[in-house]
Amino acid sequence: MIRSLRWRLQIWYTGLMLIVVGGFGSILYLQTRSAKLQEIDLQLEAAARVLDAKLGSFPHFELDSKDALPPQKKKGFGPKFDKKAKPFRFDPDQKIPPPPFRDRERLMAELVLPREFEGPPDLAEPDRLYFSIWRGDRSVLKATFLPEGVEFPAAEDSRVQIEQRGPYREASMRGPRDTRIVVGRMVAKELADLNAFLWQIVGVGSAVLFVGLAGGWVLASRIFRPIEAMSAAADAINEKNLSTRIDTTDVDVELADLADVLNSMFDRIEEAFERQRQFTADASHELRTPLAILRTNADLALSQPRSPEEYRETIETCLNAVNRMSALVQGLLTLARADAGSPGMIMRPLQLDAIVTECLTILRPLADEKQIVLTAELASATVLGDADSLMQLACNLVTNAIQHNHEGGKVHLRISVAEGSVVLTVNDTGPGIPEKDRPHIFERFFRVDKARARSSGGNGLGLAICKAIVEAHSGAIDFDSVENAGTTFRVVFRAAS
Amino acid sequence: MRVLVVEDEAELLRVIARALRENGYAVDEAREGEDGLYKAMTWTYDAIVLDLMLPGLTGWEILKRLRRKLQTPVLILSARDTVKDRVEGLDLGADDYLIKPFALSELLARLQALIRRAAGKAAPEITIGDIVVNLRTRAVTQDGRSVELTAREFAIVELLALQRGVLVTRTRIYEHIFDENDDSLSNLVEVHISNIRKKLGKDFITTRRGQGYIIEAEPESPSGGSR
Numbered sequence: 012m013i014r015s016l017r018w019r020l021q022i023w024y025t026g027l028m029l030i031v032v033g034g035f036g037s038i039l040y041l042q043t044r045s046a047k048l049q050e051i052d053l054q055l056e057a058a059a060r061v062l063d064a065k066l067g068s069f070p071h072f073e074l075d076s077k078d079a080l081p082p083q084k085k086k087g088f089g090p091k092f093d094k095k096a097k098p099f100r101f102d103p104d105q106k107i108p109p110p111p112f113r114d115r116e117r118l119m120a121e122l123v124l125p126r127e128f129e130g131p132p133d134l135a136e137p138d139r140l141y142f143s144i145w146r147g148d149r150s151v152l153k154a155t156f157l158p159e160g161v162e163f164p165a166a167e168d169s170r171v172q173i174e175q176r177g178p179y180r181e182a183s184m185r186g187p188r189d190t191r192i193v194v195g196r197m198v199a200k201e202l203a204d205l206n207a208f209l210w211q212i213v214g215v216g217s218a219v220l221f222v223g224l225a226g227g228w229v230l231a232s233r234i235f236r237p238i239e240a241m242s243a244a245a246d247a248i249n250e251k252n253l254s255t256r257i258d259t260t261d262v263d264v265e266l267a268d269l270a271d272v273l274n275s276m277f278d279r280i281e282e283a284f285e286r287q288r289q290f291t292a293d294a295s296h297e298l299r300t301p302l303a304i305l306r307t308n309a310d311l312a313l314s315q316p317r318s319p320e321e322y323r324e325t326i327e328t329c330l331n332a333v334n335r336m337s338a339l340v341q342g343l344l345t346l347a348r349a350d351a352g353s354p355g356m357i358m359r360p361l362q363l364d365a366i367v368t369e370c371l372t373i374l375r376p377l378a379d380e381k382q383i384v385l386t387a388e389l390a391s392a393t394v395l396g397d398a399d400s401l402m403q404l405a406c407n408l409v410t411n412a413i414q415h416n417h418e419g420g421k422v423h424l425r426i427s428v429a430e431g432s433v434v435l436t437v438n439d440t441g442p443g444i445p446e447k448d449r450p451h452i453f454e455r456f457f458r459v460d461k462a463r464a465r466s467s468g469g470n471g472l473g474l475a476i477c478k479a480i481v482e483a484h485s486g487a488i489d490f491d492s493v494e495n496a497g498t499t500f501r502v503v504f505r506a507a508s
Numbered sequence: 509m510r511v512l513v514v515e516d517e518a519e520l521l522r523v524i525a526r527a528l529r530e531n532g533y534a535v536d537e538a539r540e541g542e543d544g545l546y547k548a549m550t551w552t553y554d555a556i557v558l559d560l561m562l563p564g565l566t567g568w569e570i571l572k573r574l575r576r577k578l579q580t581p582v583l584i585l586s587a588r589d590t591v592k593d594r595v596e597g598l599d600l601g602a603d604d605y606l607i608k609p610f611a612l613s614e615l616l617a618r619l620q621a622l623i624r625r626a627a628g629k630a631a632p633e634i635t636i637g638d639i640v641v642n643l644r645t646r647a648v649t650q651d652g653r654s655v656e657l658t659a660r661e662f663a664i665v666e667l668l669a670l671q672r673g674v675l676v677t678r679t680r681i682y683e684h685i686f687d688e689n690d691d692s693l694s695n696l697v698e699v700h701i702s703n704i705r706k707k708l709g710k711d712f713i714t715t716r717r718g719q720g721y722i723i724e725a726e727p728e729s730p731s732g733g734s735r
Contacts, residue, residue: 292588292590295587295588295589296561296587296588297587298587299587299589299607299608299609300517300520300587300608302608302609303517303520303587303608303609303610304517304519304520304523305609306609306610306611306612307520307523307524307527307609307610307612307615308519308523310527310611310612310613311523311526311527311530311612314527314530314612315530328519328523331519332519
C-alpha cells in the first residue's frame, strides 16, 4: 500500500487515463480496420457473385468436367418420345465440329471481371483482383493472375466465405454445378496502412497520456503545495520558536479550516509553554531571592569580625529567608502534587465548620495585630475532603482577607448548605481587586500589589494553591470584588451525604 | 565611590548596601523603579546595581531610559538566569550581569572592575610616582611602605587617581564620598584633602583655587614623579 496521497492520486489518474485513452484507441482502430476490410470483402464478394452469375450461363457440361462434350442435339422432344433414336456418341469421323468449342471460347472470353479490377496482385494498385474457377472435377476452368498457393476451396454452398491467406484476402464460394470460385486480392498495403494507423494511435495515445499524467502531477502538486506549506510551518514550530503560524491568506477554503484549527492549536500550545516558562522564571526568581539574602548575609558576616549583636541580626535575617523559602517550597510542592492529581490526599467525610473554626483560632492573633475583626457564621456542614488541604484552603483565604484589608477592617466567614452543596464565603472590607487584575488572580506567582505583597511575606502562590485544592475536591472557587469596598471569595463543595 | 543600589527585596537591599559601605562605597538605595530612575538621573554615580524585577518601572525600563542620557556603568543583579534575559539586559546597555544568589566578593570585584573600566583603567593598581593605589585591596603604599588612610580619604584618593590629569570639583568629590543620608558640610572635603596631604606629601594633590583638585598627569619623562 502506497502511503503517499500524491502517488495514489497519480496511480488513479494513470489507471483512468489508460482505460479512457486505451479504450478509445482500441475502438478507433478496430472500427477502422473492420470498415476497411468490410469494404474489401464487399468488393471480393461482388466479384465472386459476378463470376457466379456468369457461370450460370455456361452449359452444364462445360462445368462438370474438363473433357465433357456437349450433349447431341436430339430430334423430337427427348428420349421419352424418341425411343428409336440412337444414343448420342461422339464420332470424330462424322467431321462435325463440336459447336461447343466456339461457344466455349466466347464463354471464356466473357468470364472476366470488370477491366479496372483485373490485374496482377500489385502493392501499388491494391484493388486488382485475381480469380480462379474450378470445374466440378477439380480441373481449373479459368484462372487469372493467380498468385502461388491458391487451392481448391472446400466451400460447401453458395455463401461467400472470406479468408485471409498471408498478404492475400480471398472470397470463396460454390458456383453452379459444383464449381468453385475464388476471388482474391492483395491486402498487404491495407494491412500496412492499418498497422501504421495503429502505431499512430499508440503514439497519440501515449502523448495524451503523458500530457494528462504531467497535468495530473502538476495539479496534485498545486493541491498539495498548501498542505506542504502547512506541514513546513507546523514543522518549524518547536520549543524555541512557537510563534510561527500557517499563512491562511492564499489557502483554499477546504484547507483554510484545517489551517485555522492548527493555528488555534499552536496558539494554545504557545500559551501553555509561555505559562510554563513564566512559572519557571517566577519560581526561580522567588527561590533565588531568599538564597541571595542568605548567602550575602553570610558572606558579609564572615568578611570581618563582628559583634554578637551583629551576628544575631545576621542569623535572624537568615532565618527569615529560610522561613520564606520553606513556605515557597511547601507551596510549590502542594501545587506540583495537585498537578499530579493530588496523590497524597485522603478523602473522607469532614465537618467543614470545625476546620474553619480551628483555622480562625490559629489566625486570630494575626487579625488582632492588624486590628481586624474576625466574625463567623458557620452552619454545620459535612464535605468529603482531605483535612490538611481544607485547612490550608481556609487559612489561605482568611490570611489573604486579613492582609488585604484596611486597619480596623472586618473579615466575615460564612458556611451555608443549600441543595446538596456547601458554600464557604470569606468576605473582607479591603481595597478590592483592580478590574485589570481579576482574570489573573488565581495564577501562580501573581500579586496584585507586588511591592506590598513582598513585604507582607506573600509569595503569590496562596490563591493558586486554593484553586488547586478546590479543584482536587471537585469544587468551584470564584470571587466578587468591589473596588474600595472589599472582596468576597466563594468556595462551593458538594455536600457529603 | 558612590553607587546606587536598586533592589525591591528589603533584606537583600540592606545587606548589599551594608557590604558596599563596609568596602568604602557611598551607597544610595532605591526600592522601587521610579525612585531608582529618579536618583540615577539626578545624582552622579560611579556605578548602579540594578535588579530587574521591580515593582513599578522594571529594571529593563530603567536601563532603557537611563541610557538615553547617561553612560553610568550598570551591573544587573537578577534572579533571572536565562541566556535570553542576560542578552536582553546587556543589549539594553548594561555593563555586567550577575545572577542571584551571588558571592559578595564577586559582586565587589565586578563592581570595582566596572568602575575602573569606566575610568579607562583596566588594572587594579594605579601608580602615581612612588605611590601605588591598589583599588582591589583598598591599600595605598609609598616607596613600598603602606600608608593608612581612612575609608573617605581612600575614596578621595581613588577618585582623583582614577581621574588623574582631570580637574575634579569639590562638589563632585563631595557627591562621591557621601551618600544621600549624609548631611556633612562640604568643607569636610578640604579637611580630608588636608589629611591626605599630611600622609602622602604636599604635592600629591594640587589645588586649583576656586575650581577643585587634581592629581597632575604623569610628566613626559618617566624618571621624575610628582611629590
